[in-house]
Amino acid sequence: MIQEQLEVCVNVEIAKDTFEMKLKGEMEQLVDQPGRFIHIKIGDGSFHMLRRPISIADVDKENHTITLVYKVTGKGTEWLSERVAGDKVDALGPGGQGFEITEVKNEKILVIGGGVGVPPLYHLTKELVENNDVTVILGFQSKEAVFYEKEFNQFGDRVQTLVVTDDGSYGEKGLVTDIASEFSQDSTRYFTCGPLPMLKAVKNQLVEIPGHISLEERMGCGIGACFACVCHSTNESGYVKVCKDGPVFSSNEVIL
Amino acid sequence: MKLNVNLGELSLKNPVMPASGCFGFGKEFSEFYDLNQLGAIVIKAATGEPRYGNETPRVAETAAGMLNAIGLQNPGVDGIIERELPFLESLDTPVIANVAGSTIEEYVMVAEKLSNVSTIEAIELNISCPNVKEGGIQFGTDPEVAQELTKEIKRVSGKPLFVKLSPNVADIVGMAKAVEHAGADGLSMINTLTGMRIDPHTKKPILANGTGGLSGPAIKPVAIRMIHQVRQITDLPIIGMGGITTTEDILEFILAGADAIAVGTANFQDPLVCKNLIDQLPNTLRKYGYESLQEVREARCTQVSI
Numbered sequence A: 001m002i003q004e005q006l007e008v009c010v011n012v013e014i015a016k017d018t019f020e021m022k023l024k025g026e027m028e029q030l031v032d033q034p035g036r037f038i039h040i041k042i043g044d045g046s047f048h049m050l051r052r053p054i055s056i057a058d059v060d061k062e063n064h065t066i067t068l069v070y071k072v073t074g075k076g077t078e079w080l081s082e083r084v085a086g087d088k089v090d091a092l093g094p095g096g097q098g099f100e101i102t103e104v105k106n107e108k109i110l111v112i113g114g115g116v117g118v119p120p121l122y123h124l125t126k127e128l129v130e131n132n133d134v135t136v137i138l139g140f141q142s143k144e145a146v147f148y149e150k151e152f153n154q155f156g157d158r159v160q161t162l163v164v165t166d167d168g169s170y171g172e173k174g175l176v177t178d179i180a181s182e183f184s185q186d187s188t189r190y191f192t193c194g195p196l197p198m199l200k201a202v203k204n205q206l207v208e209i210p211g212h213i214s215l216e217e218r219m220g221c222g223i224g225a226c227f228a229c230v231c232h233s234t235n236e237s238g239y240v241k242v243c244k245d246g247p248v249f250s251s252n253e254v255i256l
Numbered sequence B: 001m002k003l004n005v006n007l008g009e010l011s012l013k014n015p016v017m018p019a020s021g022c023f024g025f026g027k028e029f030s031e032f033y034d035l036n037q038l039g040a041i042v043i044k045a046a047t048g049e050p051r052y053g054n055e056t057p058r059v060a061e062t063a064a065g066m067l068n069a070i071g072l073q074n075p076g077v078d079g080i081i082e083r084e085l086p087f088l089e090s091l092d093t094p095v096i097a098n099v100a101g102s103t104i105e106e107y108v109m110v111a112e113k114l115s116n117v118s119t120i121e122a123i124e125l126n127i128s129c130p131n132v133k134e135g136g137i138q139f140g141t142d143p144e145v146a147q148e149l150t151k152e153i154k155r156v157s158g159k160p161l162f163v164k165l166s167p168n169v170a171d172i173v174g175m176a177k178a179v180e181h182a183g184a185d186g187l188s189m190i191n192t193l194t195g196m197r198i199d200p201h202t203k204k205p206i207l208a209n210g211t212g213g214l215s216g217p218a219i220k221p222v223a224i225r226m227i228h229q230v231r232q233i234t235d236l237p238i239i240g241m242g243g244i245t246t247t248e249d250i251l252e253f254i255l256a257g258a259d260a261i262a263v264g265t266a267n268f269q270d271p272l273v274c275k276n277l278i279d280q281l282p283n284t285l286r287k288y289g290y291e292s293l294q295e296v297r298e299a300r301c302t303q304v305s306i
């Protein structure tokens, strides 16, 4: 993990209040698996004491950029949305443990994302498709919140992408779990990231197959020192730290 | 420039240390720099048994600060001695253990165990954690209780004892006098101020615990005032803390009466902050016309009566 001033190359709105940002620097080379995050300082830090964790949505090895997709939900992400090309962003990263997929081969995989849980699953799917068949189910609140459908479709025949919206304004109406049940029989494994109620529902529904869940928790340090981001666990100590042991956990390791 | 300071028996190569609870047990930060550069390291609070702490969310941001309600999560004193202290053993920098508990017996047991470990060079008595409800004993706000606890710890521990005072009291001077009288070798000040935030959407507190401890630059003036007040009545060494992020802040704390300082919340914003402060301190002191830390201490602000 390093601290680096990353240079903003692109920062555009790709859906309602949702931005895609590309950041250039050395850090990209340290991203060894999908699902890790960077911890971003807001402003000069004198007003906002806490960094904001944002998942790495993709890396571009050629141009040395890290892609983030984030939703403006408060002051921190609002500040981020105001950065323009050439600005510098103070980042700590890459943080945590991502999706462990080196052993995952010739499988039928279910990837389930909700809202801003979708971004890390893009990088994941890009890596999974090299050796596996993938069904991607993306859930959003409404049509205007949908992003990255086209990008997922570009992965070719081995990836099938389905979109659902809560209000039915785009794709099928319903929740990701409504669709996931259709595929649970055929799948060998699932990966998921999204809001906690969704993760709980997915975990309860797909008990038969191994699952990998990416969690979110409010963070202090983001490096494992402060115990702000813990989650109950089935391991010996009874807890895991989302920032250091996660954000990705196997489904039977965490108690949601 | 010589930056070394003596806090009674404890000698530090410089006055900068990370504050308890904001630095874990050091391992994470050792990825960023050599911890031997630090004046000392104050490790996370130890309790008798392992503790899970409060439910999440445990942190929330405030203007120039943060609230935390970690709830003293830690692996318990035995777990700390077994699994965390070996890493710190090889360091050439004093390690100060922060001790917490819900009963006098628990405090005494934890302090005694840690005092018997050679890696630990001093004890910091955390009588001021606002996030732990059980026990009901007001260690940090009742001078008599604080006095009794300090006495009991002194009985079992031969290590220098710093009592960490809570700012959540009307009479900080009374608290300082009480623990000095009971044999404290030094004071740490201040711990966090109890605070609260409410989410306008849900109308509920943001922290699962309801309230939490406020830290960061927002509390610096309170720390400066309290250290200044306490310095008028005691010669005990004081480790000052509360919102330190710059070398100018350090200068201000020493002018108020601190001998060394601890950096808490700022470590979250910048994991290299302690190292950078140590590197930059000589320049800042020179900028304000000082040739040594001793000169700053002698220039201490003593005029104001409050």
Ligand SMILES: Cc1cc2nc3c(=O)[nH]c(=O)nc-3n(C[C@H](O)[C@H](O)[C@H](O)COP(=O)(O)OP(=O)(O)OC[C@H]3O[C@@H](n4cnc5c(N)ncnc54)[C@H](O)[C@@H]3O)c2cc1C
Residues within 6 Å of the ligand: A037, A050, A051, A052, A053, A054, A055, A056, A069, A070, A071, A072, A073, A074, A075, A076, A077, A078, A116, A119, A120, A215, A216, A217, A218, A219, A247, B060, B061
């Ligand atoms: C590992 C991880 C990966 C994430 N990846 C993404 C991503 O790819 N895209 C995206 O849009 N969002 C992501 N989030 C959520 C994102 O961190 C929050 O939306 C953001 O911190 C909100 O900050 P704010 O200042 O805009 O909002 P405010 O509500 O003003 O935030 C105030 C405080 O709350 C914290 N906070 C608020 N919401 C969250 C949250 N959901 N999780 C953690 N901390 C929070 C902030 O860090 C800050 O300290 C991720 C969170 C985690 C933990």
Ligand SMILES: Cc1cc2nc3c(=O)[nH]c(=O)nc-3n(C[C@H](O)[C@H](O)[C@H](O)COP(=O)(O)O)c2cc1C
Residues within 6 Å of the ligand: A220, A226, B019, B020, B021, B022, B044, B045, B068, B070, B072, B098, B126, B129, B164, B190, B191, B192, B214, B215, B216, B217, B219, B241, B242, B243, B244, B262, B263, B264, B265, B266
């Ligand atoms: C997340 C967090 C955890 C803390 N845990 C402890 C602790 O275990 N023991 C203790 O004495 N103080 C604890 N503190 C208080 C700090 O050591 C320090 O006194 C306080 O935060 C003020 O300094 P600051 O403004 O530089 O953070 C904690 C503070 C924070 C923010």
Ligand code: FES
Residues within 6 Å of the ligand: A218, A219, A220, A221, A222, A223, A224, A225, A226, A227, A228, A229, A230, A241, A242, A243, A244
């Ligand atoms: S945010 Fe500090 S331990 Fe995870």
